[in-house]
Amino acid sequence: xxxxxxxxxxxEAAPLLLESLKKLEYRGYDSAGxxxxxxxxxxxxxxxxxxxxxxxxxxxxxxxxxxxxxxxRWATHGKPSETNAHPHRAGEVVVVHNGIIENxxxxxxxxxxxxxxxxxxxxxxxxxxxxxxxxxxxxxxxxAVQKSLKQIxxxxxxxxxxxxxxxxxxxxxxxxxxxxxxxxxxxxxASDIPALLDYTRRVTFLEDxxxxxxxxxxxxxxxxxxxxxxxxxxxxxxxxxxARKGGYxxxxxxxxxEQPRALADTFRGxxxxxxxxxxxxxxxxxxxxxxxxxRIHLVACGTAWHAALVGKFMLEEIAKIxxxxxxxxxxxxxxxxxxxxxxxxxxxxxxxxADTLAAVDMGRAKKAKIISVCNVVxxxxxxxxxxxxxxxxxxxxxxxxxxxxxxxxxxxxLLAIGLGRLSGRLKRADAxxxxxxxxxxxxWVEEALRLEGEMEKLAxxxxxxxxxxxxxxxxxxxxxxxxxxxxxxxxxxxxxGYPAGEMKHGPIALVDEKMPVVVLLPKDRYFQKTLGNLKExxxxxGKVIVLTDEGSGPIGATAYRVLSVPKASHFLTPTVLTxxxxxxxxxxxxxxxxxxxxxxxxAKSVTVE
Numbered sequence: 001x002x003x004x005x006x007x008x009x010x011x012e013a014a015p016l017l018l019e020s021l022k023k024l025e026y027r028g029y030d031s032a033g034x035x036x037x038x039x040x041x042x043x044x045x046x047x048x049x050x051x052x053x054x055x056x057x058x059x060x061x062x063x064x065x066x067x068x069x070x071x072x073r074w075a076t077h078g079k080p081s082e083t084n085a086h087p088h089r090a091g092e093v094v095v096v097h098n099g100i101i102e103n104x105x106x107x108x109x110x111x112x113x114x115x116x117x118x119x120x121x122x123x124x125x126x127x128x129x130x131x132x133x134x135x136x137x138x139x140x141x142x143x144a145v146q147k148s149l150k151q152i153x154x155x156x157x158x159x160x161x162x163x164x165x166x167x168x169x170x171x172x173x174x175x176x177x178x179x180x181x182x183x184x185x186x187x188x189x190a191s192d193i194p195a196l197l198d199y200t201r202r203v204t205f206l207e208d209x210x211x212x213x214x215x216x217x218x219x220x221x222x223x224x225x226x227x228x229x230x231x232x233x234x235x236x237x238x239x240x241x242x243a244r245k246g247g248y249x250x251x252x253x254x255x256x257x258e259q260p261r262a263l264a265d266t267f268r269g270x271x272x273x274x275x276x277x278x279x280x281x282x283x284x285x286x287x288x289x290x291x292x293x294x295r296i297h298l299v300a301c302g303t304a305w306h307a308a309l310v311g312k313f314m315l316e317e318i319a320k321i322x323x324x325x326x327x328x329x330x331x332x333x334x335x336x337x338x339x340x341x342x343x344x345x346x347x348x349x350x351x352x353x354a355d356t357l358a359a360v361d362m363g364r365a366k367k368a369k370i371i372s373v374c375n376v377v378x379x380x381x382x383x384x385x386x387x388x389x390x391x392x393x394x395x396x397x398x399x400x401x402x403x404x405x406x407x408x409x410x411x412x413x414l415l416a417i418g419l420g421r422l423s424g425r426l427k428r429a430d431a432x433x434x435x436x437x438x439x440x441x442x443x444w445v446e447e448a449l450r451l452e453g454e455m456e457k458l459a460x461x462x463x464x465x466x467x468x469x470x471x472x473x474x475x476x477x478x479x480x481x482x483x484x485x486x487x488x489x490x491x492x493x494x495x496x497g498y499p500a501g502e503m504k505h506g507p508i509a510l511v512d513e514k515m516p517v518v519v520l521l522p523k524d525r526y527f528q529k530t531l532g533n534l535k536e537x538x539x540x541x542g543k544v545i546v547l548t549d550e551g552s553g554p555i556g557a558t559a560y561r562v563l564s565v566p567k568a569s570h571f572l573t574p575t576v577l578t579x580x581x582x583x584x585x586x587x588x589x590x591x592x593x594x595x596x597x598x599x600x601x602x603a604k605s606v607t608v609e
Contacts, residue, residue: 002086002098003027003072004178005195006159006169009186009216013068014058020188020195021051021070026244027192028395029072030377031085034058035094035161038065042094042163046085067166069159069189071096075377076269076392077104077281078121088120090128092163093135093144097124098191099155099176100269107151123269127158141165142213145172146226149211155268159189169214173206175264180204180212180219182233187214193236194244201236250596252398252490256582257449260442262403263575265392266410267438276431278418283371283387290422293343293369296323299331299359300347303401303485304408307373308347309478310574311412318416318434318571320425328355332362342368345415349396349404351379360384373411375404389415398597400489402582405482406445409575413438437569441576447566448579455580458545458561459587462516468495469507469542470581472520473530479574480520483581490589490599500526500533511542518581521548521555522565522573531555547577 003024007013017034032054033046043063047053051072071086077100078084086096101107104123107130111118116129130151134144141162155175162170171178171189181188181196181203188196196203206212209224221229238247248254270279296315298308305327312323321343326336328346332355338344344363348356351374360381363370372385375393382388391407417434420426462468468487472480481497488495498507500519511517519534521527527550534555538544543560549567568576589596 002029002074002191003195004096004098004157004159004189004191005070006068006171006189006214007186008067008169008214009183010066011186013065014063016199017068017070018051018055018058019198020190021072023194023197024072024190024192025051026395026397027072027074028376029074030080031073031075031082032071033085033087034063034068034070035087035089036063036065036068037161037163037166038063040163040166042089042092042161044087044089044094046082046087048080048082048085067161067169069094069096069161069169074392074394076100076390077123080378084120084122086124087161088122088125088128090116090125090132091136093128093132094161094163095124095128095131096159097127098157099174100265101126101152101156102154102269103152127152127156131160135162141168142170142211145170146211146222155264157191167215170211171206171214172211174208175261178206180206180214182218185216187216187219189214193238193246197236197238202233203236204231204233249590250398250586252400252402252586252596255396255398255402256579256586258394259403259406259579260445260449262393262407263410263445264442265394266407267414270414271435271438273432273435273439276428276435277421278414278431278435280389280415280418283389283415283418285369285371285387285419285422287422287424289369290419291424292341293321294341295338296321296343296345297331297336297338297368298323298325298345298347299328299356301328301353301355303405303482304347304349306478306482306485307405307408307412309481310409310475311345311347311416313475314412314416314571315419318426319420319423321419321423328353328359331355332358336362338363338366338368340367342366344368344370346370346372346381346385347408348372348379348381349375349393349401349408351376351381353381357381357384373408373415375407399599399602400486400585400596406575406578410438410441413571434571437572441568441572444566444568444572444576445579448576451563451565451580452583454563455583456587459584460591462543463491463588463591465493465514465516467510467515468493469510469515469517470495470497470520471500471503471517471530471533472497473500473526474524475571476520476522476574476577479577479581480518482578483518483585486582486585487588489602490585490596491592491594492600493588500530503533503536508536508540511540513542516543516545516560518545518547518584520577521546521550522577523548523550523567524570524573534559547580549573
């Protein structure tokens with residue numbers, strides 16, 4: 001997601017901030033800017049687009065000073081633009097922010113009533129106004145920040161600059177990472193370690209609820225009550241590439257572990273538990289339009305197609321709207337019955353997939369409403385759609401999709417609830433229950449990640465297999481497909497995903513003592529039937545690996561391995577079951593020695609037919 005940097009010391013801040021931001025480009029962004037303080041005045045330079053644009057601006061209009069902050073922005077509230085780019089200023093206070101301020105509309109309303117002049121569409125500018133307002137009333141810089149944080153609900157990494165306090169920066173953290181580095185007579189701030197490595201290896205990570213006062217001589221950390229905390233620094237030994245990976249061996253593993261945060265980022269700021277409502281900002285659908293929709297056509301490719309299959313269950317059961325799912329490559333060559341009462345829903349991580357983009361032109365010609373679920377801001381798909389629901393997964397470097405898939409599932413869940421409420425087919429009480437379930441999802445995924453050790457051990461045992469079979473039922477059948485695809489993509493082992501009820505229609509002929517069969521067995525309406533399919537595999541001596549939230553009791557002692565996942569709600573169980581399947585595919589690939597992040601013959605985005 002967005003990148004934050006900060007500096008105070010004896011060097012010129014602007015070139016250092018720019019170079020540090022370049023080290024964070026891999027996180028993805030749509031605009032950039034820096035603010036530098038000198039002689040009691042703050043100078044801000046911002047632009048839409050890449051850092052190369054900012055670099056040109058700084059060459060034409062240089063800024064000087066020994067203290068400053070910088071930012072690369074990934075749009076959440078407000079479209080990509082120079083006005084919405086960070087840093088944001090309110091009076092003498094300048095701020096950069098990663099995260100989402102959930103109650104920013106309420107705060108904005110109060111500020112406007114008190115005469116604040118708010119220039120951007122962002123939630124971030126609100127924070128600068130809160131702090132600036134308190135300083136105007138005589139409060140000191142640090143106290144003003146601490147008091148303002150108590151008014152904010154949401155996630156944030158914040159860095160503040162005050163033109164009347166040239167000797168310090170203030171940073172704060174809640175649910176979004178921030179790290180402070182220090183050297184001889186200088187200190188650094190960043191949202192990720194790569195930004196610091198050219199200047200220092202000594203760093204300290206802030207924890208949730210903490211504030212740090214950063215000076216050239218060092219820093220002090222305070223907890224939520226204002227008490228000073230002593231925390232030993234860490235010495236970073238990673239090289240630059242390892243730092244981008246956060247110390248993980250591969251980007252894929254890093255991205256698997258980023259999923260709790262990515263899922264939270266996808267629904268933060270979009271839900272109201274009190275009202276049972278979903279804000280579909282950017283989708284641009286009104287209640288009257290939703291009531292006119294007679295069918296939803298989901299179109300996607302690869303992993304996104306599996307997300308679409310899960311989305312079909314959600315849209316039909318939650319929003320009560322009939323849904324069909326097509327591969328992009330097939331949809332463009334048939335004659336689908338779509339018209340002005342159809343919603344064409346396109347899903348793509350990159351927003352550049354050629355077959356998916358071709359579907360837009362077909363839908364446009366038939367006057368369908370076109371909505372996309374996409375990760376990359378301002379991608380071709382996003383620009384061509386009538387509305388877009390961004391997933392906020394952040395950049396996904398590994399070719400095999402992990403967090404993009406799980407955030408697509410979350411976005412589709414939000415869309416189903418939102419459409420259900422707009423149409424009136426979903427009762428408020430039911431929407432509240434569904435949204436309350438969603439609040440637990442990051443925790444359930446965190447628990448599922450604790451299976452990593454067991455999955456690595458299992459992978460070592462199974463990495464020599466020539467074939468795998470994955471079985472699931474109902475809403476979890478697409479997860480069997482996704483698990484098989486992940487294994488194929490990165491380990492080069494042949495694998496198939498099947499509805500468990502279809503096993504006797506062919507796949508059972510392949511089962512023998514050499515074949516691992518992964519069975520998805522949550523305690524749902526299909527439990528007994530899937531259990532029967534499991535027993536059929538066992539009777540043919542297949543190696544049964546069971547993922548269940550029921551425990552091993554009813555499954556019996558004959559399974560090769562039983563792995564317990566956390567008990568999740570019906571529509572969110574697919575996301576939880578996905579995690580161990582990603583880990584299994586990853587560790588099998590590692591043990592087989594394949595190129596995990598860049599598997600042979602595959603590209604991250606298929607931009608040609």
